[in-house]
Amino acid sequence: MSPGAEPMVAVDACTRWFGDVVAVSEVSFTLDAGVTALLGPNGAGKSTLLRLLCGLVAPARGTVRILGRDPRNDVGVHRHMGLVPQQETVFDRLSAFELVELCAGLRGVDDAAAAAAWALGAVELDPADPRPLPTYSRGMRQRVKVAQAIAHRPSVIVLDEPLTGLDPRQRRHMTDLFHALGDQGCCVVVSSHVLEEVERFGSDVLVIVQGRLAAEGDFRAIRDLMDDRPHRVRLRTDRPQEVAGRLLAARTIVGLDVVDIDTVVVETDRVHELRSTVAAVARDADARLWEVVPLDDDLDSVFRYLVGH
C-alpha cells in the first residue's frame, strides 16, 4: 500500500455481541491485496468477523470499511465484494449456471452469462450442466459457491471455510485459484480451522481467539516475537551431549534434552545465533552434524501458543 492510500479492508475497534455473548471484541486490522488467512478455534468469532466485513451484521461499536466504504449501509460497495458463505444451502431450484449468472447479474456484470461460464470454468465445473443444485455433491456445491463469489471479478473476496467437502486435488486447485486472485490485486480473506490448509494459503494470518485478535501478520514473524517462549530445535549429531554442552556454555541455548543416542532437543532464545553458530560449534567439538530441525516455528505451534493449549 502506498503511503496515505486507503487500505482495501479496514477494521477499527470493532465489537459485536449477541445477547450476553461477545462474539468480536475491539478488533482492529487493515488488509490489502493478497491472501490472508483468518484462523481461530471453533467459536472464536471467525464467522462473525467475516459477516462484519461483508456488512451482514452491524458492529455494535467501531467501524468496518471496504474500499473506504461502509459495507453495512453503502450497498454500492457490494458490487466489488464476493462472499463464500459457510452454509451449504443454495437456491434449490436453480442450476449452477443459473445461480452464478443470477449473482453476476445482480452485482452489475453486463454479460452475466459469459461471466458465469468463466467462473464455473475456473472452478472446473461444466456451465452446461442442467441439473439442479441439490443433485450436486457437497464439494461441487462448494465450488459453485466459489464461482458465484468470483464471477463479477470483485476486489475483496471473503471465503468462510471454502475448502470444506473438497477432495485433495480440488483443494490444491482452489488454493492456487485464491493465490492467483491475490496476485491479480484482490484482497482475499480465507477462514479455516485446518492449519495445514492455512499454511498453503500463505504466511499472512489473522489469529482470533475468544473474539479478540491475538496476532496478525506473517506467522514466522509472530513466532519470532514470542520472547517468552524459547524456540525448540532438534539436533542430530554423533556427539549430542558434547555439542549441546558447548552451546550451553556459550549461552546460545537455555536448556537441553537428550532424547536419543544421536539426538538432542535444545531450547534457545537466540534462534538466529544458534542457526549461524551450530555448525562451527559441532566442528570444534569434532562432531558430525546431520540435522538441525526447528520444532515449533510452524503455524501449528504458533497457533497453539496463541490459543493457549
Add this chain to the structure above:
Amino acid sequence: MTATRTGTPRGSFLRLYRLVLRHQLTWGRATVVLGLGFMTALVALAARAGSSSATAATTHGTELINGIAFTTIVPVCALMFASSALGDMVDDRTLVYVWLTPVHRGWLALAATLASITVALPLALVPLTIAAAATGAGSDLIWATALATAVGTIGYCGLFTALGLRFRRALVWGIAYILVWEGFVATASEAAATLSLRAYTASILSQATGVGLRLGTLTMASGIIVPPLVGLAAVGLTTWLLTRTDVD
C-alpha cells in the same frame, strides 16, 4: 466483464422477481389454495339451492363469500405465498446471495411482494369468482368479489412478506394475526375496524350488493384505495427491515 457502473444494476428487479416466483410456487401450496377455493364454490352451490328468492340468494351469497372468502381464503392464500417469499430465504439462509448485492433494498422488497401477488391472486381470484357466480346472487357480487379479492390480496401480500422476513414460523404468526386481529380485535369498535383489511373487503361487497355486513360500513372508495396503500406501506416496512436485519 468487470462491474463498473454505480447504482442498482440494470435488470435486477426482474431477476429478483423471477427468482422469488420460481421458488414460492409449489404444488402443495397451490393445491391447498385451489382446494379451499373450489370447496367454497361447492358450498355456494349448496347455499343457492337453499335460497327461496333472488333477494335471499343475494343476501346469503354475499354473507357466504364475505364469511368464507375474506375471513379465511384470501388472507390464508396471501399468507402461504407471501410469508415464504423472503421467509424461505431467511430459513434456508440463502438471503445472503441476494442481500450482498448493490441492489437497493426497496427493489428486493417490491420484487418479493409482487411475486407473491402474482402467484396468490389468480389462485384465489378464479375459484372465488366462480364461487360468487355459483351463489346466484348476480353480477354485482361477482365483480365485487373479484375486486375485493384483488385489493385484499395486494394488502395481505404486502403485510405477510414483511412478516416472513421478520419472524421465523411466520405461518403461525400470520394465522394468529388473521384470527386475533382481523377476526376479533377489529370487531371491537369502528376505529379498530379501520385498522383491519377485512373491513375494507367487506365494505366493497356490502356497497356493491347493498347487503349489510359486519365491518362493511366503510365507503367503496376507501375499500378500493386503502388495501393497496397498506400493501405499499408494507413494502416500505420490508425495505426498512432488510436494511436492519442481521443476515446469516
